[in-house]
Amino acid sequence: MASMKQGSIALRPLCQGLRGQQRQPVDRLFQALRLDAPAESRRSLSTVPESTQLGAIRAAPEIDLKSLADLRLVPHARPVPVSPSYFSRQPRFNDSYLTLQSLMRDYGNLPTIPSSQVERIAWKTLVDFRQTIGEQVKASEYVKCIELVKRLHQIHPELKPDVVKQALDAFKREVQSFSNVPNPIPIDRFGRALGVGRRKASTARAWVVEGTGEVQINGKSLADAFGRVHDRESAMWALRATGRIDKYNVWALVEGGGTTGQAEALTLAIAKALMAHEPALKPALRRAGCVTRDPRRVERKKHGHVKARKMPAWVKR
Amino acid sequence: MATPNCLRCLLVRPSVAARLPAARQMITAAAPFSTTANSRAAGGPQQGKGKKAPKPPVKGKQMNLSAFKKKRDVDKSKPPLPGERKAYRKRILLSNNNALPVPGLQDVNAESMLQTSNSGKVLSLPDAVVDQLRAVEAFKPTQCWGVFRKPSMLVRAETVELMQKMQKAADSQQALRLVVTGDRITGKSMLLLQAMTHAYLNDWVVINVPEAQELTTACTEYAPIPNNPTQYMQQNYVLKMIQAIRKANEKLFSRLTTVHQHPDLPQHVPVSSPLLQLANSAKEADGAWAVFHALWQELTTKGYGRPPILFALDGVAHIMKMSDYRSPAFEQIHSFDLALVRLFADCLGGNVQLPNGGAVLASTSRNNSPRTPSLELALLQREAEQNKTEVPKKDPFFRGYDERVDAVLKSVQVLRLDRVSKAEARAVMEYWAASGVLRATVDEATVSEKWTLGGNGVLGEMERAALLTMRL
Known part of the structure; x- marks a missing residue:
């Protein structure tokens, strides 16, 4: 009798479900509380019942009361969320933070490499992260999280466990800009390095070869190519700033744009080719302003303006 | 409509007016509109004599156009006189006292530009030569002499080469016929100046045409030569030239004497009078060409201690084409029909010999020089012949070549002035x-x-x- 009573209590939710009422089974309820499997709990959007979708309607098998007797369901079962952070405001963030913390506890003692040698990774920004998990994460908290990420990333790559790698993957940006490395400029069998530079509407290709400081631009000498001394200086600026003017010969082709643009396109082209010969010059060239491409172009004209910014003259009437 | 009061009553009669209502009074007086109190609007209390009249009442914000007008700074100084600006532009400064004197700077002498050891050295010009060069306008306003203390020049490998050729020609009593060419500002005019320096130091006579365009761009007077109407003389230019030659070669001319009769001269110059007297006889433009002709005849006489001649011309492209002058029939005159240019062209082409030796030097110019296909081609051809490379051919489909120019440049030497080492x-x-x-x-x-x-x-x-x- 007692067992029967127990059984009836245990069966209550099941029976209620069989009676076709609204209450769902317990595991279903639990499933709904799970954080990490949103796909399973996704509801069908179809208006047709699932059973009809599957095909023929079949009657439920006969209830085997014996087997049910073995079920040890707690009386007054209460669904408990899988994640302890379920009732917090940012369960997913908290979960990942806790994961990182536990990983740190487990693997924090592994040897690390200096931060300068660590592979550069573009981590998600706060905005990105908020969008991915759909929670309003606080900036200060995210900073702490990213600090952990960076510390874990510093673990020696050969010793880094897969768990850590997977955990960190969630924080990587979709597009890794640091993996977009330009191809190194080769030096061909004649000892030439080809650098390409652009400025305004001009494009320059410069072949730089070890030599004595001779320059030819579009088949002309530097003086013929550029009438202004300033332009000549800016064309040769990469070599001049590094004191290499008499160490290399330059043969260049420039097209498009005006004289200033051509001269400054040449600066960039020669600097790139020079870096192929001597990569150690990069900091010096950067200080000389020869490494970065100047992205400025002609500003577009606006309606109501005479030029890009100029306004028509004020008239009384 | 009849007025309620008689009009006469409106006449100002104090006794009546005082009795009239206020509204009626307004009609008679010139009514000033004001929102201020009546007393102020009426003009306020009368001011005493001698005191300044009060300001008229402010009428609200008004635009003061004079505030926007810029005050013109009228320059009261005189504008430069005609020709003054050009004179300033064309002036030649040959020394600058602010520049430091260079220690150990040597002067050029008669042999120094012949020695290969001097190649790659800077040498200065002696003062006497500077005066001579200035007289024949060998210095150009574009050259920056005015930056240094003393006019000095670099002796280049090409300089030594040219001087040696000149000297060799003079020694063998031949004429060196050579065209100096090269890129922009590589020093072509400077090389001519060095040649003239060498000539003066070696007591040559120098005839210099500093700008060939002055002869052919129709900026100097011209006239047909009386007994040879197909040729034209440029009297004013020639007069200026004779004076320059006389000034530069004064010592030499006072030493040399005439050996020919010259019946055509404006003044009688007897035989065996100094050449200086002959040169001095060109006082006016009228007889200048005859004097020049006589002078040329005297200088190109074989023997009699006549020195070698250097005939130099800068900007040769201008004389290798049709000139801007017109004949009486309004046809274009070829530059070679101008007598002075013809003389130079004949010397350059070898038709006129220099029996005492010397040099005929022409130099191309890259400033304001016209396209002369014949000259360009001839220079390339002569250069290729000298270097024993493939000689470029005439374009068979091009009509712009000039046969007379081709004939002149058939056998000249070309010296291409390159970059310095x-x-x-x-x-x-x-x-x-x-x-x-x-x-x-x-x-x-x-x-x-x-x-x-x-x-x-x-x-x-x-x-x-x-x-x-x-x-x-």
């Missing part, structure tokens, strides 16, 4: 630094930098890059 560049830059004009230390890096910036050693461009840009 780094050693020469260094010599020049050391001279600049010693003069205090170039402030950088002259080491290999500076030299090669300026050498590169100057288009791989174009001397004029190096000058622009190093001296003429303000970099303080």
